[in-house]
Amino acid sequence: MKTLIVYTYPNHKSLNYAFLQEVIKGCRENPAIEELQILDLYEEDFDPRLMFHEHKRRRDMYQDPKMEKYRQQLSWADQLVFVYPIWWGRPPAMLLGYIDQLFAANFAYRDTKGLFPEGLLKGKSVVCVSTMKGPTNYPFLWLNNAHKILMKRALFKFVGMKKVKFFEFGNMESKKGKQQQKLNKVYQYFRKVAY
Template structure:
């Protein structure tokens, strides 16, 4: 089982980094460190901005050589673990730009003549989303009607063929009473017990 962790937070010493460390510790003890690959989008200086011109056309994105290494990472992975904060009720623009550029037509999905919806090409994988927020845990469900989960599960991952999507939404992360250690331990424990897809 190969796991790709896509980490998206600009602060080197953030709580998100602690979640990354907990996840890696759990995964390494479960399946060995060789089976875990980490993509830190900020450390990578990933450019999330789409550019279309005479050299870069939307229909050619799945063959863009600048994105080839990321496509290979996703192809290798059985499990894609995303660790990110929720800002304005959604993942950071850096992560959304990664999806815009890498999950392109011809790689992540294809349109078949005569069918209304495209066919997802990333079947057989699973996604685990670990997100943090300053607000209370129930905020996305009560105020935003689970917009974050709908976006990630339905609009992105189900669309590209990934049906197994698990969420961990941790709130009150900046509160001294936020029970951060228990939350970190929960992720470590989950990764230690993770079974093949």
């Protein structure tokens, strides 16, 4: 299994970075994971702005040369892992900008004459590891599960990825947030997960 980790948080002395380290550690100890790539969007200085106009059409984004490296990473990976905080009930703008530009027509999906497109990223699995200040059940009870619906149904399923797992960790700024227990849970998962 080839695993691509996309990390989206600007601070390397943060709990999100600690989660990234546990994901990496678990992956490196997992004999089912042959190769591992890590994309740190902030370190990469990724430009999240989606730009198109009369000279750069949205329908041609799948062949934007600036995104070729990232398209190759996505094509290469069997498993995608996203590590990010939940801000205002959704992923950070940096990650959404990556998604806007990479999950483009004729690369991630193809329009058909039917109701739904053909997903072109079939067979890949996805794991989202996300943290938030509020309680763990906040997105479910207050936001009608908007984060999971956005990521799973509106994005991953749309492009053909059906195997999606979430780790949504709440109360992460609380002294009673059980941070070490949650870090270990992530580590144990990636140490054993098989494609």
